[in-house]
Amino acid sequence: MTGGPAAYAFEWSAVWQGLPYLLQGAGLTVLISGVAMVLAAALGLALAVSSAASSTPTSSCSATRHC
16 A cells, blocks of 8 residues: 555645535534424423323312322
């Protein structure tokens, strides 16, 4: 095997040409992550409220919670 790690010349021009696409992809990734976090928090809150509401004793249950 000839050459070595220094035998390859990295083409930075390709990075600079693709930089707008890379930044656009990074922005889209942040947007999707933000939307997913908001939806997850809303769903988690709804499930927590639903779970807490269904576990509260009603007037038909006794104090020992034998319903």
